[in-house]
Amino acid sequence: MTRNSPDQPNSPAREVEHIARHAYGRVLAVLACATRDINAAEDALADALVEALSAWLRDGVPANPEGWLVVAARRNLLDQRRAVAAARRVWQDPGVAQRLQDMLASRARPEARLATGPNPGSKEQAVDDRLRMMFACTHPSLEASVHAPLMLQSLLGLSAARIAGAFLVAPAAMSQRLVRAKTKLREEGVDFSMPGRVELVSRLPRVLEAIYAAYSASHDDAVEAGVASELADEAVDLARLVTDLLDDQPEAWGLRSLVVLSRARRDARRDGKGRYVPLPDQDCDLWDRELVQEGEWCLLQAAEKGPGSAGRFALQAAIQSVHVDRMRTGQINWTAIVGFYEALLAHSPSVGATIGLSAGLLMRGDPHRALLLLDGLPMNRVKSHQPFWAVRAETLRALGRFDKSSEAFQLAIGLSRDAAVRAYLLEQQTQMRS
Amino acid sequence: MKFALIIHETKQEFAKRSGPEAGKYWAAWTAYGKALTDAGVMAGGAGLQGPETATTMRLAPSQQVQDGPYAESKEILGGFYLIDVANLDAAMQWASRIPSPGGTIEIRPLLVM
Numbered sequence: 049m050t051r052n053s054p055d056q057p058n059s060p061a062r063e064v065e066h067i068a069r070h071a072y073g074r075v076l077a078v079l080a081c082a083t084r085d086i087n088a089a090e091d092a093l094a095d096a097l098v099e100a101l102s103a104w105l106r107d108g109v110p111a112n113p114e115g116w117l118v119v120a121a122r123r124n125l126l127d128q129r130r131a132v133a134a135a136r137r138v139w140q141d142p143g144v145a146q147r148l149q150d151m152l153a154s155r156a157r158p159e160a161r162l163a164t165g166p167n168p169g170s171k172e173q174a175v176d177d178r179l180r181m182m183f184a185c186t187h188p189s190l191e192a193s194v195h196a197p198l199m200l201q202s203l204l205g206l207s208a209a210r211i212a213g214a215f216l217v218a219p220a221a222m223s224q225r226l227v228r229a230k231t232k233l234r235e236e237g238v239d240f241s242m243p244g245r246v247e248l249v250s251r252l253p254r255v256l257e258a259i260y261a262a263y264s265a266s267h268d269d270a271v272e273a274g275v276a277s278e279l280a281d282e283a284v285d286l287a288r289l290v291t292d293l294l295d296d297q298p299e300a301w302g303l304r305s306l307v308v309l310s311r312a313r314r315d316a317r318r319d320g321k322g323r324y325v326p327l328p329d330q331d332c333d334l335w336d337r338e339l340v341q342e343g344e345w346c347l348l349q350a351a352e353k354g355p356g357s358a359g360r361f362a363l364q365a366a367i368q369s370v371h372v373d374r375m376r377t378g379q380i381n382w383t384a385i386v387g388f389y390e391a392l393l394a395h396s397p398s399v400g401a402t403i404g405l406s407a408g409l410l411m412r413g414d415p416h417r418a419l420l421l422l423d424g425l426p427m428n429r430v431k432s433h434q435p436f437w438a439v440r441a442e443t444l445r446a447l448g449r450f451d452k453s454s455e456a457f458q459l460a461i462g463l464s465r466d467a468a469v470r471a472y473l474l475e476q477q478t479q480m481r482s
Numbered sequence: 483m484k485f486a487l488i489i490h491e492t493k494q495e496f497a498k499r500s501g502p503e504a505g506k507y508w509a510a511w512t513a514y515g516k517a518l519t520d521a522g523v524m525a526g527g528a529g530l531q532g533p534e535t536a537t538t539m540r541l542a543p544s545q546q547v548q549d550g551p552y553a554e555s556k557e558i559l560g561g562f563y564l565i566d567v568a569n570l571d572a573a574m575q576w577a578s579r580i581p582s583p584g585g586t587i588e589i590r591p592l593l594v595m
Binding site: 431458461462 | 509510514515516517518520521570571575578579581583
């Protein structure tokens with residue numbers, strides 16, 4: 049391995065790469081908000097990053113790496129525009145028109161609108177651009193399923209292949225969806241301006257949903273995969289960014305609290321032997337104290353900014369916070385959890401919230417009501433949904449209906465993605481039978 | 483749309499077929515099969531005996547027969563499922579639930595005849 053190999057931790061190349069990656073979202077936001085063309089901005093930035101890697105390794109990292117990248121990428125955008133203009137001139141010659149058309153078919157772009165643009169040195173402006181970018185990535189004209197992937201790519205510079213891995217989509221299909229989304233934004237002339245106060249209320253939920261989707265994709269069941277947990281950190285960063293920029297929005301605080309509190313428990317989800325540990329049995333000493341504090345502070349912010357009107361993320365964060373309370377009281381207040389789930393269901397009914405409420409009722413000692421609720425869910429929505437079968441199995445076990453419980457356990461096992469969860473459920477099933 | 487989920491298990495996983503962990507190993511596969519069936523997507527499949535049971539033939543003109551699998555590799559072709567689902571995304575969801583930690587799943591659409 050050579051000294052400058054990017055694979056080697058702390059090598060200069062790796063450090064440069066890290067800085068570049070960190071700046072990616074801010075720089076792309078500055079460029080794209082000026083040109084309203086994420087594709088063109090990405091190409092220009094990609095070239096600038098290649099230039100940066102060699103220039104910075106040679107001359108050292110500049111004092112303002114983001115400013116450096118913005119300048120280099122703007123130059124590339126200008127080059128792109130010149131190339132297109134030159135192509136158009138030659139276009140007039142009918143003899144070469146066809147040949148050129150073939151050659152440029154995939155490269156020609158509409159003239160990039162190179163506005164004077166914001167001053168790259170101004171931090172405030174760059175921050176603002178990232179928020180504008182978030183709203184563009186979750187624009188109503190785009191399909192909801194592409195919101196989170198587009199955000200991860202445009203703001204954090206993740207590759208289509210990595211995003212595809214997290215969302216369980218074929219890489220070629222993911223790339224295609226991302227390109228199509230960006231093309232659509234350009235063709236529909238979506239402006240990258242901040243929505244006004246009124247519009248913000250209707251558009252912010254989509255931004256928050258997308259961040260939550262990114263977080264869920266990372267965690268879902270694949271807790272062991274290093275790549276996946278890294279994505280969770282990225283989602284936490286995005287959630288923090290929103291509250292940094294829109295600090296008067298209670299649901300933004302609620303979302304941040306929710307993802308931060310879940311993240312705090314990352315090391316407690318497995319025991320020393322790699323076995324799965326359910327939340328109520330986790331060792332609180334393994335929870336990350338700093339993240340717990342941050343999460344609880346965010347929940348307070350959510351309550352202060354939106355008194356008397358907790359939204360769905362704030363309510364989910366409140367449920368997390370009840371679990372956190374076990375650090376201080378040594379017990380879980382299941383009645384409080386049931387109350388929050390009931391409020392959540394009243395606010396925005398969902399299969400997930402119903403299953404959560406059932407689990408809460410079961411733990412509070414009311415398996416009859418839990419089963420009634422589970423039975424009320426539409427079978428076509430839950431028949432391949434792992435959490436449904438896991439909670440149902442435990443509920444039936446509590447009611448002494450062991451045969452039915454064993455069947456439900458089997459489905460939960462068959463639908464699990466995570467080997468540790470699978471092993472845990474298998475053990476529960478076996479213990480019940482003996 | 484029909485897909486084959488072709489399962490390459492790690493040697494370590496494959497070894498669990500017999501021995502102290504055999505019970506858990508087979509229980510996980512049975513549960514997965516039931517999940518496929520109950521969801522109405524199962525369209526066939528088979529588990530295969532170990533590579534040491536294989537016989538490999540190369541056809542004429544360079545006719546040849548050998549004991550053992552076609553190619554030695556770190557992973558073992560353990561079997562396959564045929565599933566009938568809406569699209570590749572759905573096939574990938576099912577592939578991700580296959581109980582073979584560390585294994586590799588090749589997902590291929592079936593030829594339409």
